[in-house]
Amino acid sequence: MIAMTGSLPNSDLVSNNLTDGQVVRNATLHILLAAMRVMSRSTGVIRVETKYHRWKLLLTGGGLVLAEEEGQVIPTLVRKYNSKGINFSRIPEWEQRQNNRPYCFPFVNNVYKKYPEVTKEVLREIILENFLSLHLEDSFSFVWSPANELQVNLPIWQLSVLENTIANEVRQWQKFDCVKHPFQLVQLVDAANLLARVGNDNFPLFAKVTTGQDRICAxxxxxxxxxxxxxxxxxxxxxKNIVSIVQLQERKSDSDLGARPQVTTPTVTKDEPRVFIVDDSPVLLQQMQRLLTGWGYHVDFTDDAEAATDRILEYKPTIVFIDINMPSLNGFDLIKQIRRQRDLATLSLVLVTAENSMTNNFRARWANCRFLAKPRSSSDTPKFRDELRNLLRELAPLSTDTLV
Structure with a gap:
C-alpha cells in the first residue's frame, strides 16, 4: 500500500495515480469529488475517512449507489424504513465485511426486490444525508477498491446531479451559528423554555429526542x-441556550471498527470497585466515565449491547449500569442474558433511562434491578448525581465511604 500526502491538482492526476489499495491522505473535498467522478466509470468502493467519521461509498455507472457510515449502517436503515412504514422484527445476518463492497449490500438487494419504490426513496435519503455530511468536513483520506465482479441492480444517482442538489443546502448550513453537522447530538438544557417554545403537544417527543443520544438527522x-x-x-x-449542540467526537486513528471512545482518566486506587456501563450514547458514556473515575471508581464501558455480557464476564465489575433503549438489544433483554450466566446471577444491575415511568420502575424491580432516571435538563443534574452517589455508596462503596 502506497501512502500519498498533500493534494492532487485535478481529476486527470487522480486518474493516473489512484489504483487499487493506494491511499490518498489530507485531500480536499475537491480532490475527493474528482476521484469519485473518475472511479465511478468502473465499479467499486471508495473508503473515506475524516477526523470524525468513516464511510464506504459504492460507485458505478458514473454515480453513487450506496453510502454507509461506519457504525451507523443498521440504525440508519431501520430508521429510514420505519419512517416509510416498513418495520423489521430482526435484521438478518449480513455477509462478512469486505473492503470492496458495502456491508449492507446483500440485505438492501433483497429488500429492493420486494419494496423497490420505498427502497429507492430510502437509499436516496441516506445518500443525500451522507453526501451533505461529507461536504461539511474539511480533510479526507480515501482508498479505492475495485469490485468489477459485483452485479449492481440498485438505482444509481449521478454524481453531477447529487453535487448540484447538495450545493445550495451546504451554503445554508454554513450560515448556522451553533449547528455545524447533521451527525451532531442534541442535549436539552432548559426544559421550561423548550415547553414554552414548542407547546404541550410537541414537548414530550421533542424532549425524548434531545437527551444527547439522537443525531440531528435522526x-x-x-x-x-x-x-x-x-x-x-x-x-x-x-x-437561546434551550438546547446544546454537542461537538463531534474525534474517532480513533487506527482501523479497529469496534474501537470504543477513549478518555483520559485519573489514577484510581487498585482495590476500589469496578463499574461497567452499557449505553449506545458516546456522550453519556464519556460523561459517566469522567464522573465516576473522578469519584474514585474503576470504569469500563461498551456501546455494543450484544457484546456486553462477554465484556462483563471478563471485566468482573461490582455493579453494571444498563440503558434501556438501545438499537441492537434493549436493556431488559440484556438483563436476561446476564442473569443466565451463573457467575453474574447476583451481580448488582441498575437500569438507567430518560423514561422515568411506572412501567419501567416495575419491570426493573421484577428483574431484580435498581432504577435510575437520567436527568432531562441541566437543573436535574445535581439530583441525578446525588441519587447516583447514594446508590453507589449502598451497592459499591469506595474505601473512603463511611457507611452508617
Missing part, C-alpha cells in the same frame, strides 16, 4: 421533515 426523521428545517430550528434553540 431527529429530522422523527418529525418527518427535511434535515435543514430541523437544523434551523435547533440552531435557534441553541442560540
Amino acid at each position: 431527529i429530522a426523521d422523527t418529525f418527518k421533515q427535511p434535515i435543514y428545517r430541523t437544523a434551523l430550528l435547533l440552531d435557534k434553540l441553541a442560540q
Whole structure:
C-alpha cells in the first residue's frame, strides 16, 4: 500500500495515480469529488475517512449507489424504513465485511426486490444525508477498491446531479451559528423554555429526542421533515441556550471498527470497585466515565449491547449500569442474558433511562434491578448525581465511604 500526502491538482492526476489499495491522505473535498467522478466509470468502493467519521461509498455507472457510515449502517436503515412504514422484527445476518463492497449490500438487494419504490426513496435519503455530511468536513483520506465482479441492480444517482442538489443546502448550513453537522447530538438544557417554545403537544417527543443520544438527522426523521428545517430550528434553540449542540467526537486513528471512545482518566486506587456501563450514547458514556473515575471508581464501558455480557464476564465489575433503549438489544433483554450466566446471577444491575415511568420502575424491580432516571435538563443534574452517589455508596462503596 502506497501512502500519498498533500493534494492532487485535478481529476486527470487522480486518474493516473489512484489504483487499487493506494491511499490518498489530507485531500480536499475537491480532490475527493474528482476521484469519485473518475472511479465511478468502473465499479467499486471508495473508503473515506475524516477526523470524525468513516464511510464506504459504492460507485458505478458514473454515480453513487450506496453510502454507509461506519457504525451507523443498521440504525440508519431501520430508521429510514420505519419512517416509510416498513418495520423489521430482526435484521438478518449480513455477509462478512469486505473492503470492496458495502456491508449492507446483500440485505438492501433483497429488500429492493420486494419494496423497490420505498427502497429507492430510502437509499436516496441516506445518500443525500451522507453526501451533505461529507461536504461539511474539511480533510479526507480515501482508498479505492475495485469490485468489477459485483452485479449492481440498485438505482444509481449521478454524481453531477447529487453535487448540484447538495450545493445550495451546504451554503445554508454554513450560515448556522451553533449547528455545524447533521451527525451532531442534541442535549436539552432548559426544559421550561423548550415547553414554552414548542407547546404541550410537541414537548414530550421533542424532549425524548434531545437527551444527547439522537443525531440531528435522526431527529429530522422523527418529525418527518427535511434535515435543514430541523437544523434551523435547533440552531435557534441553541442560540437561546434551550438546547446544546454537542461537538463531534474525534474517532480513533487506527482501523479497529469496534474501537470504543477513549478518555483520559485519573489514577484510581487498585482495590476500589469496578463499574461497567452499557449505553449506545458516546456522550453519556464519556460523561459517566469522567464522573465516576473522578469519584474514585474503576470504569469500563461498551456501546455494543450484544457484546456486553462477554465484556462483563471478563471485566468482573461490582455493579453494571444498563440503558434501556438501545438499537441492537434493549436493556431488559440484556438483563436476561446476564442473569443466565451463573457467575453474574447476583451481580448488582441498575437500569438507567430518560423514561422515568411506572412501567419501567416495575419491570426493573421484577428483574431484580435498581432504577435510575437520567436527568432531562441541566437543573436535574445535581439530583441525578446525588441519587447516583447514594446508590453507589449502598451497592459499591469506595474505601473512603463511611457507611452508617
